[in-house]
Amino acid sequence: VSYYFPLKTLWRSFFAALVAAFTLRSINPFGNSRLVLFYVEFHTPWHLLELVPFVLLGIFGGLWGAFFIRANIAWCRLRKNTRLGHYPVLEVLVVTLLTALLAFPNEYTRMGSSELISELFNDCGLLDSSKLCDYAGNSGSTSGSVNSTAANGLGARPAGPGLYTAMWQLALALVFKMFITVATFGMK
DSSP, X not given: OOSOOOHHHHHHHHHHHHHHHHHHHHXXXXXXXXXXXXXXXXXXXXXXXXXXXXXXXXXXXXXHHHHHHHHHXXXXXXXXXXXXXXXXXXXXXXXXXXXXXXXXXXXXXXXXXXXXXXXXXXXXXXXXXXXGGOBOOTTSOOTTOHHHHHHHOGGGOOBOHHHHHHHHHHHHHHHHHHHHHHHHTTOO
């Protein structure tokens, strides 16, 4: 595609994209009436200082991807040389059982991907029940108290105990999903 892309292929690609967009709009497979799976809506403008975490996120993503590739290659080599690799059905059953046992206690590993992405990136409102929106007021009340949150504003409140719990659960979900993904890629 980078050096040879005939006009006939361009028109076919355009037509395929139109059909895909029409089909997605018609059947609404994601349940959010959007053409994309991870649609996020922001109500506040961004600031220039926010670019620093995005740069760090890009660096972290690159390092995480490199770690994933190396870990997956090492796991595939180990799989070839052990008994588990010779019994693919047993391997699938063992990984399924481990996934079920280890993923169930954490609510962020039980969620579907679209629901988790939505919870991670949507703005917190006054009546949100998510642990990620658990901020305390000045009087020590949690986010359930509308009077204290309205007086303090959404950005001026300290983090509540539910937010710290959610951060630990998200960190554990990240590590768990990484190891499970490394183990499941390349299975029969």
